[in-house]
Amino acid sequence: MRLPIGIQDFELLRRANMVYVDKTELIAPLLAEGGRYFFARPRRFGKSLLLSVIKAAFEGRKDLFKDLWLEEHFDFKARPVIRLDFSRLDFQGRSLEASLVDSFQQTAKEYGLTLRSDTPKSAFEELILELSKIDQVVVLVDEYDQPITDFLFEPEKRNHHQTVLKSVYGVLKPLDGYLYQVFITGVSKIGKLSLFSDLNNIQDISLNPKFSTLCGYTSSEIERYFPDYLENAATIFNVPMFELWNAIQYWYNGYSWDTVQKVYCSFSFLLFLENPEFKSHWYETGTPTFLIEMIKNAQIDPFSFENLQSDAQPLVATNVTNLDPIGLMFQTGYLTITKKIQSMVGTEYELSYPNQEVRVAFSRGLLEEYSQLFPSTIGSFALELRKFLYAQDFTALFNRINQILASIPYEIFLKKETYAHSLLHLIFVSTGLRVQSQVQSDPSPSGASLGSRTSTGRIDMLIETPDQFVILEFKIGGSSEDALTQIKDKEYAKGLIGKSIVGVGVVFDLDSKTISEWKDEVLS
Numbered sequence: 001m002r003l004p005i006g007i008q009d010f011e012l013l014r015r016a017n018m019v020y021v022d023k024t025e026l027i028a029p030l031l032a033e034g035g036r037y038f039f040a041r042p043r044r045f046g047k048s049l050l051l052s053v054i055k056a057a058f059e060g061r062k063d064l065f066k067d068l069w070l071e072e073h074f075d076f077k078a079r080p081v082i083r084l085d086f087s088r089l090d091f092q093g094r095s096l097e098a099s100l101v102d103s104f105q106q107t108a109k110e111y112g113l114t115l116r117s118d119t120p121k122s123a124f125e126e127l128i129l130e131l132s133k134i135d136q137v138v139v140l141v142d143e144y145d146q147p148i149t150d151f152l153f154e155p156e157k158r159n160h161h162q163t164v165l166k167s168v169y170g171v172l173k174p175l176d177g178y179l180y181q182v183f184i185t186g187v188s189k190i191g192k193l194s195l196f197s198d199l200n201n202i203q204d205i206s207l208n209p210k211f212s213t214l215c216g217y218t219s220s221e222i223e224r225y226f227p228d229y230l231e232n233a234a235t236i237f238n239v240p241m242f243e244l245w246n247a248i249q250y251w252y253n254g255y256s257w258d259t260v261q262k263v264y265c266s267f268s269f270l271l272f273l274e275n276p277e278f279k280s281h282w283y284e285t286g287t288p289t290f291l292i293e294m295i296k297n298a299q300i301d302p303f304s305f306e307n308l309q310s311d312a313q314p315l316v317a318t319n320v321t322n323l324d325p326i327g328l329m330f331q332t333g334y335l336t337i338t339k340k341i342q343s344m345v346g347t348e349y350e351l352s353y354p355n356q357e358v359r360v361a362f363s364r365g366l367l368e369e370y371s372q373l374f375p376s377t378i379g380s381f382a383l384e385l386r387k388f389l390y391a392q393d394f395t396a397l398f399n400r401i402n403q404i405l406a407s408i409p410y411e412i413f414l415k416k417e418t419y420a421h422s423l424l425h426l427i428f429v430s431t432g433l434r435v436q437s438q439v440q441s442d443p444s445p446s447g448a449s450l451g452s453r454t455s456t457g458r459i460d461m462l463i464e465t466p467d468q469f470v471i472l473e474f475k476i477g478g479s480s481e482d483a484l485t486q487i488k489d490k491e492y493a494k495g496l497i498g499k500s501i502v503g504v505g506v507v508f509d510l511d512s513k514t515i516s517e518w519k520d521e522v523l524s
Contacts, residue, residue: 028074031181252268364426
């Protein structure tokens with residue numbers, strides 16, 4: 001069966017005999033009368049296909065559900081459905097109002113109706129009332145926030161769209177009795193839009209554990225639905241299946257909204273299966289330039305993204321006039337939940353990169369912003385640095401890093417220890433190796449090759465290659481001998497098992513923006 005790459009239409013997917021990972025058992029509870037739901041996920045996670053499946057079910061298209069779980073567990077009674085898909089509306093070249101009216105008119109036409117109203121609010125209201133003469137109406141809204149998030153930095157247009165949408169969504173509450181179900185998707189709750197305050201019965205299921213795998217693929221689903229493609233990838237890489245799985249999980253698994261169940265971004269993983277190559281498929285579909293600039297301007301340490309703390313508010317809501325970069329990173333898929341701590345005073349979440357795909361790609365984007373280097377330059381030196389680390393050629397390694405640092409204009413180089421450490425962190429992460437900075441607890445993403453945490457200090461940087469651990473201690477001033485001695489005296493190598501261990505003391509000179517000296521020693 002063919003891979004459904006980029007397919008958002010359920011009927012097309014089924015008619016074309018493409019692979020459909022059956023999510024209908026999870027969908028079934030959401031089809032009950034009176035449901036009012038909001039569901040947030042990052043882009044490319046299958047929200048549009050989810051709504052297409054729900055639409056087909058409510059339209060009575062039982063034929064499309066052959067051999068799926070829902071086939072025998074739903075009545076498939078046909079009901080009138082309004083689907084408002086903002087990802088397909090043209091509000092760039094024409095007004096949002098005109099696009100909305102056209103969308104409502106098109107739906108009316110499908111039911112043999114003609115709307116008299118010429119404003120979005122009145123047209124939406126008229127459409128609901130007319131369709132309710134057939135039966136209670138199902139309203140599905142896809143990417144409800146896109147007319148606002150597409151214009152975050154154009155306040156005049158953004159505010160205008162916000163006013164228009166507020167009036168349109170304001171129709172739903174007074175017409176609640178005419179509605180069978182409402183299901184809304186987006187990236188985030190937009191504050192001051194009134195949707196969630198006016199519709200006080202809407203249920204946000206974004207962080208509900210029952211629906212944490214509603215979008216995206218789990219490991220068991222991948223094993224069940226894509227065995228031939230996995231075998232093909234294992235053949236291409238000439239590795240046993242368990243080794244391929246370890247690499248796939250490290251690169252692409254890890255998104256979680258309940259800390260227990262993890263999923264792959266379906267779009268990214270399908271691209272990998274189509275052309276097995278470990279790279280950042282998902283990230284390449286849209287570079288978050290504004291988000292990277294926000295992080296740099298806010299002077300957030302890049303290595304802090306490996307372990308951040310937050311309460312629930314920035315994870316589910318966005319204030320468009322005061323954007324929170326950490327909240328945006330979570331909502332757009334660059335961070336995920338790794339731990340949830342509940343108490344009587346509130347819930348605390350720990351966040352981190354979901355996987356290596358996002359870690360490497362986002363770090364390279366940050367490095368471009370920090371250094372003003374071209375992506376091709378970063379890609380080239382990343383390959384060189386990886387080879388030098390494999391060979392334990394630290395002279396070549398640091399000489400090459402100094403060449404990179406020398407290319408950064410003095411006017412953008414900040415003479416601060418955190419800036420230097422951030423640059424070095426991003427440079428090493430760009431190699432694609434396992435890299436963590438400021439390590440205090442078990443630093444392994446998989447926990448497979450690292451033992452207990454160091455209890456006598458904080459490791460500046462830990463790099464893992466296929467056959468070694470490299471511990472780096474950085475000093476601003478001082479000597480490389482002192483830095484190396486600190487690694488040994490504080491037993492930073494304690495708990496690292498299964499590979500050889502190399503300690504490297506490094507001195508960074510802020511005035512010359514160079515690594516002025518280094519000393520390495522095999523520790524075990």
